[in-house]
Amino acid sequence: MNSRITRRKLLKNSALATTAVLTMPYVHGAYAAGSLALGVWDHWVPGANNALTKLVTEWGEKNKVEIKIDYITSQGEKDKLTAAAEAQAGTGHDIMSHRDWNIQIHQRVLEPLDDVANSLIKQYGPISPVAEYLGKIKGTWRGIPTAVGSQVKPTCSRIDLYKEHAGIDVVDMFPADESKWDKAKTDTWTWDTYLESAQKLHKAGFPVGLPMGQTSDAVDWVGAFFKSYGVVMIDEKDNIKINSDETRQALEYLKKLMAVNPPEVFAWDDAGNNRWLISGKGSSIMNPPSAWAVAKRDNPKVAEQCWTHPMPKGPKGRFVGQLPQFYGVWSFSKNKSAAKELLLHISQKESIAQLVEASVGYDLPSFKSMYDLPTWKTVAPPVGTVYGYPPRGDEQTSMFGAPARAEIGAQMYNQAINTVMVSKFCQGNEKLDEVIKWAEKELEGTLRT
Amino acid sequence: MADTLHSWNPTVATTAARPASKLLKFLRRRSAIAFVMCLPLMTVIGGLVIYPAFYSIYLSMLNKSQTRFIGLSNFTYLLSRDVFWMVVEQSAIFALTAVFFKALIGLVTAHLINNLPVKGQRKWRGMLLVPWVIPLALSTLGWWWMFDPTHSALNWIINLFGGDEIAWLSNPYWARFSVILVNVWYGAPFFLIMYLAALKSVPEQLYEAAAIDGASAWQKFVHITLPMMRNIIAITILFSLIVTFANFDIVQIMTAGGPRNMTHVFATYSFLTGIRSGDLPLGSAVSLFMLPILAVSAIFILRGVRKRGREIG
Numbered sequence: 143m144n145s146r147i148t149r150r151k152l153l154k155n156s157a158l159a160t161t162a163v164l165t166m167p168y169v170h171g172a173y174a175a176g177s178l179a180l181g182v183w184d185h186w187v188p189g190a191n192n193a194l195t196k197l198v199t200e201w202g203e204k205n206k207v208e209i210k211i212d213y214i215t216s217q218g219e220k221d222k223l224t225a226a227a228e229a230q231a232g233t234g235h236d237i238m239s240h241r242d243w244n245i246q247i248h249q250r251v252l253e254p255l256d257d258v259a260n261s262l263i264k265q266y267g268p269i270s271p272v273a274e275y276l277g278k279i280k281g282t283w284r285g286i287p288t289a290v291g292s293q294v295k296p297t298c299s300r301i302d303l304y305k306e307h308a309g310i311d312v313v314d315m316f317p318a319d320e321s322k323w324d325k326a327k328t329d330t331w332t333w334d335t336y337l338e339s340a341q342k343l344h345k346a347g348f349p350v351g352l353p354m355g356q357t358s359d360a361v362d363w364v365g366a367f368f369k370s371y372g373v374v375m376i377d378e379k380d381n382i383k384i385n386s387d388e389t390r391q392a393l394e395y396l397k398k399l400m401a402v403n404p405p406e407v408f409a410w411d412d413a414g415n416n417r418w419l420i421s422g423k424g425s426s427i428m429n430p431p432s433a434w435a436v437a438k439r440d441n442p443k444v445a446e447q448c449w450t451h452p453m454p455k456g457p458k459g460r461f462v463g464q465l466p467q468f469y470g471v472w473s474f475s476k477n478k479s480a481a482k483e484l485l486l487h488i489s490q491k492e493s494i495a496q497l498v499e500a501s502v503g504y505d506l507p508s509f510k511s512m513y514d515l516p517t518w519k520t521v522a523p524p525v526g527t528v529y530g531y532p533p534r535g536d537e538q539t540s541m542f543g544a545p546a547r548a549e550i551g552a553q554m555y556n557q558a559i560n561t562v563m564v565s566k567f568c569q570g571n572e573k574l575d576e577v578i579k580w581a582e583k584e585l586e587g588t589l590r591t
Numbered sequence: 592m593a594d595t596l597h598s599w600n601p602t603v604a605t606t607a608a609r610p611a612s613k614l615l616k617f618l619r620r621r622s623a624i625a626f627v628m629c630l631p632l633m634t635v636i637g638g639l640v641i642y643p644a645f646y647s648i649y650l651s652m653l654n655k656s657q658t659r660f661i662g663l664s665n666f667t668y669l670l671s672r673d674v675f676w677m678v679v680e681q682s683a684i685f686a687l688t689a690v691f692f693k694a695l696i697g698l699v700t701a702h703l704i705n706n707l708p709v710k711g712q713r714k715w716r717g718m719l720l721v722p723w724v725i726p727l728a729l730s731t732l733g734w735w736w737m738f739d740p741t742h743s744a745l746n747w748i749i750n751l752f753g754g755d756e757i758a759w760l761s762n763p764y765w766a767r768f769s770v771i772l773v774n775v776w777y778g779a780p781f782f783l784i785m786y787l788a789a790l791k792s793v794p795e796q797l798y799e800a801a802a803i804d805g806a807s808a809w810q811k812f813v814h815i816t817l818p819m820m821r822n823i824i825a826i827t828i829l830f831s832l833i834v835t836f837a838n839f840d841i842v843q844i845m846t847a848g849g850p851r852n853m854t855h856v857f858a859t860y861s862f863l864t865g866i867r868s869g870d871l872p873l874g875s876a877v878s879l880f881m882l883p884i885l886a887v888s889a890i891f892i893l894r895g896v897r898k899r900g901r902e903i904g
Contacts, residue, residue, distance in 0.1 A: 219867060222866055556868040
């Protein structure tokens with residue numbers, strides 16, 4: 143028998159072995175052990191952290207893994223600072239929460255998680271394109287999208303004010319049962335209708351409140367709006383596309399819309415629109431159900447009139463800004479196999495159901511197949527108020543920065559180029575061409591390698 | 592055997608005593624003691640100031656993903672950006688205006704307190720120091736609530752008197768005014784206490800002699816007080832300039848650099864590019880731009896102080 147290993151044979155066998163490993167489904171380790179340290183986002187919903195702690199500790203006890211969880215607040219970007227410090231130092235937690243662009247930012251020190259992600263996709267079907275854009279870097283999953291803290295920012299309208307002053311019944315248009323949605327009605331919910339109703343509500347003394355600062359609430363809704371108008375800043379091939387008719391059309395529209403917003407929207411942080419709605423002055427915002435949840439506690443009469451539903455439709459479709467969170471495993475983690483096992487466990491639908499319930503529907507999974515969880519249908523008052531929170535019907539998710547490469551998108555997003563453009567045009571009264579020229583120059587800067 | 596042991600003992604004792612006495616001798620030297628006493632502080636400064644400073648310089652010369660040395664490219668890139676020049680302009684406006692008003696208010700209040708009867712001085716001194724004693728992040732949050740874009744307490748008062756609401760934080764120019772105002776409010780007590788100490792050290796005989804010569808209060812101030820306080824004024828201004836240029840908390844809490852990037856200062860812009868946008872090398876380059884500006888002002892001010900020190904000496 144000729145057992146001599148030739149170079150050709152070795153290469154062939156290695157290639158076959160590599161292919162086999164890569165295509166192998168994720169197989170649970172028979173036994174995980176040791177310890178795991180988690181640095182996770184500190185939930186603002188009281189009790190939501192407890193649900194995650196329970197899930198994780200139960201798994202730890204079952205698998206004989208010692209668990210340590212640190213809840214890190216996102217106030218003042220403390221979570222991002224911690225992640226940056228751990229990435230630089232090459233030591234810290236095993237599993238870390240990453241918001242928005244942080245997977246892309248720390249990709250070099252994040253363990254590939256294709257096995258876990260592909261296993262979940264196989265189980266639950268297609269994943270949100272935004273989650274894929276942010277978590278899958280150069281074809282490799284570096285983070286697993288989690289429901290915890292993940293959100294979209296659809297419209298939250300006051301039922302009574304819309305009915306009385308704008309003649310629109312948002313509950314009738316988007317009832318808490320998707321099978322009852324009438325396309326003829328939902329198709330009337332466009333940006334033109336929104337402007338018309340915003341003007342009426344402004345006249346009645348209840349303006350809509352759309353933030354135009356440089357924080358994520360503002361960037362996300364403007365990003366979704368731009369997308370629905372077909373505005374592209376930079377395409378996949380690094381071409382700057384901002385100087386377009388679509389951009390002009392969108393900015394001209396926003397000039398009219400911002401005129402019927404309160405003037406202070408240009409200084410609002412992410413809590414500004416929440417406060418606006420809760421105060422009873424505002425008729426509509428674009429936000430996760432956090433504003434409604436706080437209103438339930440602080441101003442129940444307002445909460446009873448809140449209805450979350452899809453965004454208005456533009457010439458290029460109906461889009462809602464999505465901001466997913468991820469769990470990443472540091473490449474310097476000492477217990478990667480246990481970390482992967484744990485991520486798989488807390489990403490199961492049964493686990494997600496507990497997390498969504500504990501967050502009163504705020505946490506949003508990235509799998510559409512999980513949007514049938516009962517929480518969104520039962521939460522009240524009024525019953526079904528957040529049914530329209532997960533993207534349903536023709537609503538698609540968007541992320542400002544896409545379709546540009548993620549490292550470029552991250553800069554566009556964090557520098558809030560879209561809202562600064564709108565502010566320059568609508569508040570600073572700069573000429574449209576000058577604003578576009580300014581944006582072109584800023585976008586050129588983001589292409590720096 | 593026993594002899595051997597005996598004969599060993601003195602030898603051991605002598606060899607042990609020699610380094611001990613050397614150590615004692617070394618420790619007896621005043622400079623050595625000073626060095627040992629300073630060692631913990633030097634270690635802290637080395638670890639928390641010098642090392643990060645050099646690491647920051649190193650970082651600023653790497654590319655975005657920190658995989659390649661790119662020399663001064665981050666700096667040249669920044670110099671080509673309009674937003675960065677706006678940050679330079681704003682930082683200069685912020686620091687110079689705030690330091691000027693802090694020094695002016697500090698000087699005026701120090702004089703007022705100095706002219707109060709001794710019994711009342713302590714009370715006023717204590718009260719006026721309060722802004723400086725409260726943690727800055729907390730007091731800024733308090734100011735933010737007063738300037739809140741939607742529910743401003745100040746606007747409520749203005750409305751009571753029939754005035755129009757002011758867009759404290761949503762109008763870029765008012766936002767600049769607001770952040771400077773908070774910085775002046777916080778920093779003026781530092782100047783007050785320094786100037787008050789300087790005023791107390793001016794010999795009373797000088798004023799008495801000037802009074803005999805018929806000098807007015809203004810002449811006393813210009814010809815006695817100011818020259819005697821020049822060094823302390825220069826040093827406080829330098830110190831405050833450094834701290835104000837590097838300010839982060841006030842702008843970050845109140846405006847986070849907005850609206851339209853028009854209130855960003857070096858520190859907040861560095862945070863935006865370095866931490867939020869994940870470009871640590873560029874963030875380091877932004878913060879290092881403060882270094883030459885502050886170094887030049889430090890050289891000029893300290894040279895003046897030394898010169899006056901020699902004249903007095």
